Amino acid sequence: MSMQPDRELRKLVDGVIDGTLTRSEWARLEERMEADRAAMDYYLEMMGQETMLAEICGAEETEPVPQANPRWRPWWAAAAAAMVLAAGVFTWQALQKRESGATMDDSPLARLTGGVADDVMGRRIESGAALTGKVLIGKGLAEVTHRSGTRLLIEGPAQYEITGPNAGRLDHGKLVAEVPPGAEGYTVVWRDGKVVDLGTEFAVDVPESDGPAEVGVFRGEVRVHPGARPQSEGAPLYTGHAVRLSGSTTTGLRSIPFDQERFVRRMPTRELSWYHRGDGEAFRWNVSHLVWGAGEYLVVFKWMSGAEALTVEKVELLLDGEVVSVDEHFSSVGDLSSTVGNVYRLKVGPRHWRRGEWELRAWPGEKDGAKTEGIAMFEDATILGTSGEDFQGVWEYVHDGKNYRRAFHPDGTCTLWVDGKASDYFQDARWQVNGGVLRVNFPASQLAEEHLLRDKDSLLFINQPYRNARRAR
Amino acid sequence: MGNMKQEMAHEGSEGRGNDVFVAEEIRVLQPALREYVAALLSGRDGVDDLVQETNLFLWSKRTDFVEGTNFRSWALRVAWFKVMAARRDRAREGKVVFSDSMIEMLAERAEQRMQEADARLGALRICLEKTRPQDRRLLQWKYARGGSLTELAAACGKAPTAIHKSLSRLRLALRHCVENQLKSARP
Numbered sequence: 001m002s003m004q005p006d007r008e009l010r011k012l013v014d015g016v017i018d019g020t021l022t023r024s025e026w027a028r029l030e031e032r033m034e035a036d037r038a039a040m041d042y043y044l045e046m047m048g049q050e051t052m053l054a055e056i057c058g059a060e061e062t063e064p065v066p067q068a069n070p071r072w073r074p075w076w077a078a079a080a081a082a083m084v085l086a087a088g089v090f091t092w093q094a095l096q097k098r099e100s101g102a103t104m105d106d107s108p109l110a111r112l113t114g115g116v117a118d119d120v121m122g123r124r125i126e127s128g129a130a131l132t133g134k135v136l137i138g139k140g141l142a143e144v145t146h147r148s149g150t151r152l153l154i155e156g157p158a159q160y161e162i163t164g165p166n167a168g169r170l171d172h173g174k175l176v177a178e179v180p181p182g183a184e185g186y187t188v189v190w191r192d193g194k195v196v197d198l199g200t201e202f203a204v205d206v207p208e209s210d211g212p213a214e215v216g217v218f219r220g221e222v223r224v225h226p227g228a229r230p231q232s233e234g235a236p237l238y239t240g241h242a243v244r245l246s247g248s249t250t251t252g253l254r255s256i257p258f259d260q261e262r263f264v265r266r267m268p269t270r271e272l273s274w275y276h277r278g279d280g281e282a283f284r285w286n287v288s289h290l291v292w293g294a295g296e297y298l299v300v301f302k303w304m305s306g307a308e309a310l311t312v313e314k315v316e317l318l319l320d321g322e323v324v325s326v327d328e329h330f331s332s333v334g335d336l337s338s339t340v341g342n343v344y345r346l347k348v349g350p351r352h353w354r355r356g357e358w359e360l361r362a363w364p365g366e367k368d369g370a371k372t373e374g375i376a377m378f379e380d381a382t383i384l385g386t387s388g389e390d391f392q393g394v395w396e397y398v399h400d401g402k403n404y405r406r407a408f409h410p411d412g413t414c415t416l417w418v419d420g421k422a423s424d425y426f427q428d429a430r431w432q433v434n435g436g437v438l439r440v441n442f443p444a445s446q447l448a449e450e451h452l453l454r455d456k457d458s459l460l461f462i463n464q465p466y467r468n469a470r471r472a473r
Numbered sequence: 474m475g476n477m478k479q480e481m482a483h484e485g486s487e488g489r490g491n492d493v494f495v496a497e498e499i500r501v502l503q504p505a506l507r508e509y510v511a512a513l514l515s516g517r518d519g520v521d522d523l524v525q526e527t528n529l530f531l532w533s534k535r536t537d538f539v540e541g542t543n544f545r546s547w548a549l550r551v552a553w554f555k556v557m558a559a560r561r562d563r564a565r566e567g568k569v570v571f572s573d574s575m576i577e578m579l580a581e582r583a584e585q586r587m588q589e590a591d592a593r594l595g596a597l598r599i600c601l602e603k604t605r606p607q608d609r610r611l612l613q614w615k616y617a618r619g620g621s622l623t624e625l626a627a628a629c630g631k632a633p634t635a636i637h638k639s640l641s642r643l644r645l646a647l648r649h650c651v652e653n654q655l656k657s658a659r660p
Contacts (some may be wrong), residue, residue, distance in 0.1 A: 051511035
């Protein structure tokens with residue numbers, strides 16, 4: 001027989017469900033349940049109902065979200081990150097995966113594995129951080145990797161919500177999903193449709209306004225379910241094909257050509273390699289996926305091996321073959337003592353920026369016939385806004401097989417360890433930060449090592465041939 | 474689940490009988506297992522994972538299972554130990570958990586109530602069909618998307634407490650409806 005709960009019991013059990021019970025309220029609930037079997041049954045019924053609601057509603061698809069009142073702030077900005085509901089259905093795939101040890105039960109549903117993204121409060125998410133709820137991508141790219149191994153490249157402006165270990169919701173933006181074997185079944189939903197993957201690489205574009213969403217398959221097969229309440233089996237879509245959601249066809253889908261160039265399928269490296277044969281040929285790199293908008297960009301040349309030094313005379317940024325920005329000055333790139341002026345700054349005005357093919361060109365100096373190689377780092381100039389405090393701490397890097405650690409102490413001194421042993425290299429050196437560049441000055445030689453900070457955890461060497469250092473944990 | 478059976482058919486004949494048997498037992502047990510775990514973990518947090526872990530454990534030990542013995546009590550014992558481990562972790566994190574005596578009482582009572590789990594699930598489905606569209610949307614938001622009520626309140630231009638109250642009323646109404654469904658179904 002079921003009892004009608006009194007006010008107190010109802011409040012206590014609601015508190016359990018909402019996770020708002022205080023310690024003394026827990027004790028009170030225990031008292032009530034100990035004293036009265038009917039109170040315990042009420043608790044059990046409500047707990048059972050909660051989990052079944054999650055099961056039933058989770059298995060169906062979501063209806064459109066209620067529209068925000070336009071006078072209000074964006075509805076997602078008003079609140080903390082949404083709780084995440086893992087789609088916990090017992091499936092054969094899950095069995096196979098768990099058995100092979102491919103997934104970790106206690107690992108987060110997804111992580112930010114590359115690029116730049118913010119949480120709903122507008123805070124920058126650290127690379128590698130666990131993701132819950134919504135992820136906002138402004139301009140640029142973010143790489144999100146689900147627990148299942150499904151890897152997403154999301155191009156901003158975009159908003160993606162993690163809804164499970166192998167599922168998400170794309171509010172708007174462009175997404176390319178690479179689903180490895182074993183992670184089949186990755187599902188992405190948006191306001192009026194969803195795609196279920198059957199082991200593929202595919203793309204979804206959900207425009208921010210009310211335009212129709214598009215789905216294309218690079219390889220493999222997906223099922224596309226159109227409509228706000230997709231219940232059908234879904235229409236299959238195969239390699240090289242694309243569809244646009246359309247209300248005017250009976251299937252809700254219209255076949256369209258798949259414009260693959262519109263989607264970014266690989267996280268572009270910021271480190272462009274160069275190899276100089278000494279013939280004076282310009283270096284050229286396609287940087288379309290690094291020039292995300294108007295602003296200032298830095299190009300830092302780094303020498304890694306070969307002849308003593310490379311000279312560079314001019315660096316240009318071109319859009320569809322037309323020069324948009326130039327920094328013409330002489331620089332020399334070699335080891336510490338022969339590196340000077342190797343940072344180039346390129347401005348792209350708001351009226352000059354648009355989507356297109358962006359090319360970076362660098363013109364080396366004299367044709368001396370010597371072979372040299374190295375990299376050019378392409379960075380957003382906003383990194384010059386970092387302050388001294390941001391650099392403080394211990395940084396780790398590897399060079400020529402040795403493990404290095406360097407520490408920048410608050411008092412301006414620094415320490416270097418090589419393979420765990422303290423070195424006297426920094427004995428008399430002092431560091432300071434000017435204009436976002438850290439200089440370690442060596443009084444005896446009048447030389448300075450220079451660093452930039454790409455993000456909180458990545459320290460770049462400007463004039464040493466070392467790879468980037470990571471902040472030590 | 475049908476998927477799972479199909480997959481089974483592709484396997485070699487060795488041990489296949491037991492595989493099919495255990496897979497079916499696990500499938501049938503799901504509603505009851507969920508309720509049991511939810512009762513002991515006090516809510517939805519961690520329930521999916523723990524049920525899943527239990528399933529996987531049962532599956533990985535399927536060859537140990539002797540046909541004819543009580544599968545359910547074996548499964549509950551597995552779930553019980555997993556719940557205890559989760560409870561220890563929660564306590565260590567400073568979260569409030571039920572006392573040892575209470576959790577044992579709850580486990581005992583939950584086990585007694587188990588045979589009606591499937592009927593309750595069926596009844597809840599029927600009751601959900603009857604909910605008003607606006608209530609349905611609220612439930613969808615909360616349970617399918619795991620959406621925050623504060624967010625929803627902001628989206629609808631309502632106070633968060635109002636949304637909380639609606640949801641609380643809705644839960645109670647559903648429980649009432651489920652109870653009536655079960656009553657009318659009983660002989």
